[in-house]
Amino acid sequence: MNFRKLSIAALFLTTSGTLMYAQEKNDTVKNEKKIEGVIIQGTTKKGSESNIITVQRKSVEVIERVGSVQLEKQGVGDVSVAVTKATGSQKQEGSGQIFIRGLGDRNNSTTINGLQVPSNDPLYKNIDLSIIKTDMIDFIGLEKVYNPKLWGDMSGANVDIVTKVYTGKPYFKINLGSSVNFNAVQKNNYFLQDGPNFFGSKMLEKPSKNAILNRGYVFKTSLKNQEINNPINSALSFDFGTNFKIGEQGKLSIFGFGGFDNSYDYFQGITGGSFDTEKGTNKIYDNSEEFKYTTNTTGLINVNYKINSNHNINLSSNYIHTTEQKLGNYSGYNRDYYDNDALQERYVTQVRRATYRTNDLLANQLKGEHTISEPLKIVWNLGYNRLDSRRPDRQQNITIYDKLQDYSFFASSNPGANNRYYDRLLENDFVGDVHADYKLGENTKITLGYSGRYKDSDFKATQYNFRVLPVQGSYFVDRNNYDSFFNSTNYQAGGFFDIVTFRGDIKSNETAFVPQYFTSEIMNNAGYVNVEYKFSEKLTAQVGVRYDNLKQEIEYNTALFADGGKVNKDYSKILPAFNLKYSVNDKHNLRLAGSKTYTTPLLLEVAPFEYEDIDESSQGNRDVYIADNYNIDLKWEWFPKKNELISLTAFGKFIKNPIARTVVASSSNTVSFINVGDSGRVFGLEAEIRKDIYDSGKTRFYTFLNGTYLNTEQNLDKEKVMRENKLSVNFNTTKDKLQGASEFLANANLGIEQKWGNKNTMDFVVSYSYISDNVYALGNIGKGNLVDKAFSTLDTTLKIKLVNGMGFSLSGRNLLNPYFTRVQDNTTGELVSRKYKRGAGVGASVSYEF
Template identity: 65%
Template sequence: MSKLSIAVIFLSCSTTILYAQETRNDTIKKEKRIEGVTIQGSVKKSSESNIISLQKKSVEVIERVGASQLEKQGVGDVSVAVTKATGAQKQEGSGQVFIRGLGDRSNATTMNGLPIPSNDPVYKNIDLSIIKTDMIDYVGLEKVYNPKVWGDMSGANVDIVSKVYTGKPYFKVNLGSSVNANAINQSNFYLQNGPDYFGFKQINKPSNAALVNNGYVFKTSWADRAVFTPINSSLGIDFGRTFKVGEQGKLSVFGFGSFDNNYGYKEGIIRSVDNVGIAMKDLFGTEYSYATNSTGLINLNYKLNSNHNLKFVSNYIHTTEQKLENYAGYIRDTNENRAEETALLRRANYKTNDLFINQLAGEHKIASPLKLYWNLGYNRLDSRRPDRMQNISIYNQRTDSNYFGASNPGANHRYFDKLIENDYVGDIHADYEINENVKLTFGYNGRYKESDFRATQFNFRINTSQGNYYLNPGDYGSFFNATNYAAGLFDIVTFRGDIKWNPETALVPQFYNSEVLNNAGYANLEYKFSDRFTAQVGLRYDNLDQKIDYSTSIKEGTVEKNYSKILPALNLKYSVNDTNNLRFSASKTYTTPLLLEIAPYEYEEVDELSFGNPALYPSDNYNADLKWEWFPKKGEVISVTAFGKYIQNPISRVTVNSSSNSVSFVNIGDQGHVFGVEMEFRKDLYQNNNTRIYTFLNGTYLNTNQDLDREKVVAETTTSYSNTISIDPSTSSDKMQGASDFLANVNLGFEQKWGSQNALDLVVSYSHISDNIYAIGYANKGNLVDKAINVLDAVAKVKFANGIGFSVSGKNLLNPSFKRVQENTNGDVSVRDYKKGTNIGVGVSYEF
């Protein structure tokens, strides 16, 4: 709320007038005393003009994307929202983002200033695509460090600020539907058997007793399940209301709930090659996908009086993802006779995630110069991969028969895993204004997170020879069933042994357990040298303790690590005039690897196998920024930023020197660097009464480099608790993994208002991401590189004074090919190539 008090002016004017009247007319014997008048109004935090105004005034570098702007662009989730900020790109196939060329492990995610966990053990940060923009005020990108920000970041901290209700009471309903052109054009659409439409059906791993006593006890079928009318749908509600509590208290309530689903289909190649370019896999196939997201949020803001405020946020997000993949072609060691044999690979993958985020925060004005802030959080994650199915068989064209290869029991398997995380976080800090020019901030951050991961893969070992059984690749249950198991045609084994003969050992799951304790203290001094020049200097001390116990197919053991980091930060702001700012920032931060990058556990995809490295350790980052900002008028900004990062012991994904096409994670060299220039331009191109044409564009150029040191990697990974990782890079240095040389976002909007509250918005959005390295290669087997991509979206929205709104949107209108290549010395080899398809959608809303 912003207030403008005119009491003093009013009283001064009144007194002057009364005094003048008294000197002219002594009949006035008394004067009425007016205590004061206050004009009060609401400022919408999410509005673009307010966000730019805060950016202009703040001493820290602030870059935010507000919910109002996102609504106009038809942006429904935070992962796309972040890409609208300068220097950010979304990783294809996930909700993870790269910022200033630095990926998942280099960034951090907070909600209302507190860290929140990832919903997927593969990543450090939460999949931002599951966070709905309707439940936020804005997304902040803190690309420049200050000591209040948690120190584990080098790209940026993404802060999701949940919506606090202000204004008039309302209730809003949103309905939407869309189709993916690829999915709707399929005459038949298939998914795996088991999961349901809403995604709340949980498939549990068979109990150990059932497996021992009854053998084959899997309840779900191997056969594909036909799905009719793959049409996406969405339903959302949100509401807000304020209640008076006592004489001074005010309670504001905001609630949000939604369900949406999404069907997808793509077809293309999956290929992997060795270091001389010979194919290890060469497959063409299809992928059917289906995802759900059920979200609920409640935000209670209780203002006791002008000095004390409490806020409670509770957010529950349940997501599921199904993928059914069917490929045909060549797999080395499966069908050596390519002339008459075709390898058939089927994989059905199901993911479920339940994430609870709970926060209780307070703001207190203790005395005139002292303000106290505290925020406590508890997060719980339940993430599962229940009943992943994989089958590999061979079709012989000459004999028109199907049979299994005899090599690897793991070719046909069912897989179950579960990750449970309990995450306790807290922050307490105080601002003390020594005088109008000096402010001191000091505080404490704490975090304790415990992670428990368990996985079991049931491999099906074929015991009978080819020709002695019937196999239908349309339903592998024709072979894998209770009757054939009892007859001894196949056995069920894990990497620890045979369930039938050694259940006590065989049924012990692979696991890793982790405990992380982070204690940090920080202080920051803000000094105002003049009305135009302000400096902040701060210091943060972080201490991290981590313990990991693990027992996997690779290794078992315990790793304990302790790190202490001293992190200084400097922020300078000079206002050249009322519309121009110059800023300079310098800081030190660090980057910790994520748990799955440390745990020695094999994580398998169709075309890739990755495993962690217990010898991995944090990188240190030294950062500097120089920024110029110009604010031509309200709601407009033009800025240019030059930045640089020096990284000691950078972490990178690498292709391991082996025949299995495996990747792992190492501190690849002694140093790396990132240099770049960013430009942002938000400007009205035309404005006349209620008509406005505007643009919002940004671009980033990056130059990155890192050392590639084989000897360093071998020396650091040869330990008692890790296996030696061998890499053989063909050069001594290369670009940073994941960094694109050039990023750009261009948005063109048309806004037309008429009547009292009628509005039409048309927005066209274009994004470009240039080539970037997915994984560092070795020897003649070059880097895996994701090729450049161009994305075009458009949305039209109209809202009437009676509360009814309509929208039409088109996403991925160019429908580009997503390509990944292996840059071999004897020529590039395409290893992935597919199109996602265009999405066309309509929506209707009603607010009352």
Template identity: 60%
Template sequence: MNLTKLSIAAVFLTAFTPIAAQQTDSLKTEKRIEGVVIQGTTNKGAEANLINTQRRSLEVIERVGSAQLEKQGVGDVSTAVTKATGAQKQEGSGQVFIRGLGDRSNSTQINGLAIPSNDPMYKNLDLSLLKTDMIDYVSLEKVYHPKMWGDMSGANINIVTKVYTGKPYFKINLGSSISLNAVNTGTFFLQDGLNYFGFDTPSKPKNAALVNSGFAFTTSANNQQILNPINSSLSVDFGRNWNIGQGRLSIFGYGSFENQYQYLEGTTGGSYDAHGSILRIYDTAEEFGYDTNTTALVNLNYRLNPRHTVNFSTNFIHTTDQKLGLYEGFDRNYLDDPQRELGYTTLRRASTKVNDLLVNQLRGDHTLSESLKLSWNLGVNLLESQRPDRQQNASVFDKATGTSYFASSNPGANHRYFDRLKEKDYVGSVQLEYEATEKLKLQAGLESRFKDSDFRATQYNFRVTSPQGNYYLDPNSYDSFFNLDNYQTGSYFDIVTFRGDIRYNPENALIPQFYQAEMFNNAAFANLNITLNQKLSAQVGVRYDNLQQEIRYNTAIFSNGGEIKKDYSKILPALNVKYALDSKHNLRFSASKTYTTPLLLEIAPYEYEEIDELSYGNIDLYPSDNYNVDLKWEWFPRRNELVSLTAFGKLIQNPIARITASSSANTTSFANVGDQGQVFGAEFEARKDLLNLGQSRLYTFLNLSYIHTSQELDKEKVIRENSTVTADFIRAEDKMTGASDLLANVNLGWERKLDTGAQLDLVASYSYISDNVYALGYEMRGNIVDKAIHTLDAVAKYKTQSGIGISLSAKNLLNPTFHRVQDNTNAELTVRKYQLGAQLGAGVSYEF
């Protein structure tokens, strides 16, 4: 549909979008015409519509649409977010940093409602789980307004799922790709357990079986060879509508399955003292990975009449993430003699993460009168996340004898681990909008959220009791030692948990570690939108947030258990001002107060262990307060085009940071590290047509961000305020963790419409992320720093008029080296180093 013909109708159409509250418009030529009914549909994910929405909105918004994401070959929301200005993705996860602020500083919504994280380690959902084919757009709200929860200082990420409009259709997509690293390994291994589709989850041994038999594990610790590690994907989506009475019912459906193999080879686990002496390093490291994602979405939208709309959506996501690591190197936890030439540690670690998330939402928009509107939104989210059967086996190879043995000094070196997180998340909101006059509009609303979390974990340690020399160990087959027969003899190993020995004290030993948390949020907000004249408009608002949190725990850190109660109340004012210089230029100013609460992971006293890091929570953490200011200039040269420049600053009181503790395991925790921190920077964005020749268009979409961060580091404050965490910082001030100074995205696209009705799209995408601090140093040991990284992707798509589409993709063409270092004063010492490898893919689709 030609949107240029809808300038008058746009005032009405936007009433049925999430920005209904922003009808204030600065254009002299656009007027409201009473009694005129214009029917039509708009593609919310189209570039022109998103830019027009941004131009008209009183609030500062930034959106990445499905149409452009499809051209770039972006398949998941986490990658989509990184295409926005000031956003970066944390390597190895789906978590994103916005304006240098990470997971705890951001919030995530689907259709305006908060959703839970799929992982107890994070506050936000792993955005890579959400597929771009089922969304209209992703909205980044980096400037606060009171309709949002106040627990954010980076951005609120709102994923708007697709509501079907247009002609009935059915579309099927088939795709395949290869990781050059994976197919070139020669032999690809995974752990025993999950099947190809990721639905055969290993079960935790029953307590009765452990008591009666002892070694009751049903999966093998031997590596399983995988043939043909080739990625594949299949998805279908459809849309249809019916006239029912005076209304119209539409349905959008989406279902998909995809998998991905990965292989890394390099160095990991590096840890050093202040003088650069090695405490641990695995300089021969291989990691095999296999991920699956099964997604289903149904979105029902019933438009009773132009005044009333009701929508229901349900979204189920099942994902698995398998990793098998095989490592050789030096680790003083296992090799007592520091002379590396005498032998080396062999470590095998296999882990699987399984997530099941169900998101149900029911919402409605109602025009009660010409001046009064009501909207409401209810959500029920159910989550189950598991790490079933994490396996770790460690031994030492003696070069002198050519044999392997266990390090008896570390009973947890060989173990199996099971955990499970279950969450029930209920959220709801109601909002009234009253238009007193054409220049004065009042918005007010209430929001509530209740989340119940239950986390349980048990680690079964295999304590070796047989002296060295009394057994034979094959590091390629740990099953030959850890098995039922050897356990039942009582001569080789025992199974113990942190509570005791299963053989002699099963009643206590089999009680899992746990923490249970209840979180209750209540909020009320009010906004006053004022149009002072045709150029100047403002929004003045305030929000009251109350957060109550209660955590009960019994873990290895506090084996006697305990309880934490938190109660925070915040009053959050906000101001947004828009000045339209003319029909193509806007100036915007925003100021607000927000806050940042610690994550559940960061508070709960539980240890999370990875191959190169161990972290634990700090019960004494408390929220940071944030004072934010933004100044933005926008220019809209033509349809599809946008140029903007933003300056922003943040003052953060009592900032929270990840700090490194004194340990050979790179142990980290969290603390309010100083009295204040600062973030300030500048952002530039341009979406511009470079050349138009008949049916061809050459365009660019680029953004650039410079971000400067600093925070006070006060060890006396940390010692004074905390009972379980101490600090000995190497400097009095440092950067904030996760913040890169420079971020850049450059996309160059060419589209050609052929006389046959077919269309060809070619897009190249380049991204740059500069160095950023992963964790602060401790006792003269330098910061852990992720070095700068460059990426380049290219996508070609061809679609015929008959609905057949063909795509080719080449991703990670530069194949950069991911390099994490310990930045000591005398050298940069490698912590982790690898290359992900390029990925080549092809796909075909048919729409009818």
């Protein structure tokens, strides 16, 4: 394994030498750099609206940014919502994952200060953006147009989160807030599972092998729900900034942030719907409820050392601890457990499922920028990320309720119906980049660079299944007190239940305790070159190429493949890109860009492991492979004033061997991930307007609008799938839309900014978003596509800042409170698979800065 880390080690050594050289060199000469583009000096606020637009106007690359000032006015608290304020972006309901230009998680990438970071959830490629607080950032950059400095594994966009580097006067700010979700606060009896605590700091541990062998049922947490009083959200945070002079030219700047917040949610409605055209209903829980409680504890320190005007070092460390509890009670029909009464005239399937998830992410970065001489600048960036993600003590219990006799009995002797589940994902991620910019005269700049990444992943999962021994219907149980049956006394007595894993009974099979597992090692090496040439004052061109080599080795032993196995992937990609900018005048730009990129399947889309949820089960596919993307963008920009922007973009993508989430042959909505055809394509139009409607004196009335139209299509070829995969599919058609692509997206924001006295300000913003229908998963064997239906959201924020340092805010969230609806679009019509309302909410906060 050491030889695989050699290139990363070389990168560390190179940058260490550069740093030593920078400390010795004391070059204070300042020269004009015409080809460098935008240079931010002094105390310019990077996140201000005027600076965001200025950078976009002057940049040679096509960039789109959402600044901290705009986000603060809109009351946006996390990055996932912030990204949706950009054109062509949408947030997947129920997660922090983002779709950009109709392309989802596997098609996008996420960086912090230019370096890749791992996902906090093995189900996804990108970090859940909802756990990153906007108070920590200067701006969010959306790089929808590829350039060779970026990793080539993107077809939607790269989301770059730029943390704050403090440049102003010293300050300390504290913020205290509270909010309610009306669904949760109006629920008379609010329940969560036993075990986790309020702050999310308590870790639930899996029982030891010896304890279970010797004493059997030794689980310390109860299966009985715990009632929660006053489900009211709270938030407490602080941030500070200061700086010090070091010597005649040096300056040390420090920014820090720390905070805790929590939220209570409650959903009631329909879930789990799965229907066959011929056989009718497979399952549906048409009387369902979910209680959800989340916490987020975050700390960030960012230290910037400006050695002199030519040398700068930045160190940042970010720790994020998140937890999520979800307790669901689901009633309805499931033919896997009781298939005699699909209309539920007498018998109802009852499911209790409690899930606790914890994530600990540590992201450390060290970056240096050095102007060695007038034509040469070197930039290096190193990172180490550590992820510890767990699902400790997921609980599931299933019974059948007899409405006529008014009692419940266990669904069947199927051991998996009642279980406790534990998993853990550990990842170590080393990443780095070093590049040099060299000027040839006033019109040419050459960039030469290297990027490296090594990531190891270790996933283990154990599910203890409780095989019920009494004949079905002969033992009755209180569904509000499963502990009366599943307890140590009953286990020791025998005749009630056994404990088994997928490998066998724990009493008779020593290997029963061996967990399901998969491990992964990924090594990326890349070199790139980019040439920027200024033909005239109006025309500038960038042309570059990147070579990416990706090696991945996965070793696994899971319930799907108990004999285990290995997957080896080795890809080499040559990725050309060009970018042309024509400045018609100081206010109008025309841009044309083209590139080749690729899309890799996620780790859990490849690893043959099945993860079961109430709505669906998903399983990895060893045979899925990389898709290639060919991208073209044409954009017009108009900058009427310093705070204003009007733009229109036409873009297209051609995709070879597109990957899609697809329903496979099963009785439920089991999905997997397959190269579904030879090709796919995307055509789209984006429009954006940032305009002052009225600006006079101390009053400003402004709007921020954007909209995206998408037209997508991919070929579906079941013969190709059969040749390349061991999974069975039978598509309902030969062509369909891309998974996750909404045909139309829109954001509309109206704001009023009022100033009075000596720097007192008031901002009131109304934000509206619309997302049209999109395909969640492709259908199969007569079962139609799973489609997420269109919905709208409306938010409002009122913020007041006073010159004495006090601040106040009021907010309203999801005020329209629409239904979120997922349907199975069968030939007989739309059948509801999931339907619920998230609930509207209101909140208030107060802050003091001194």
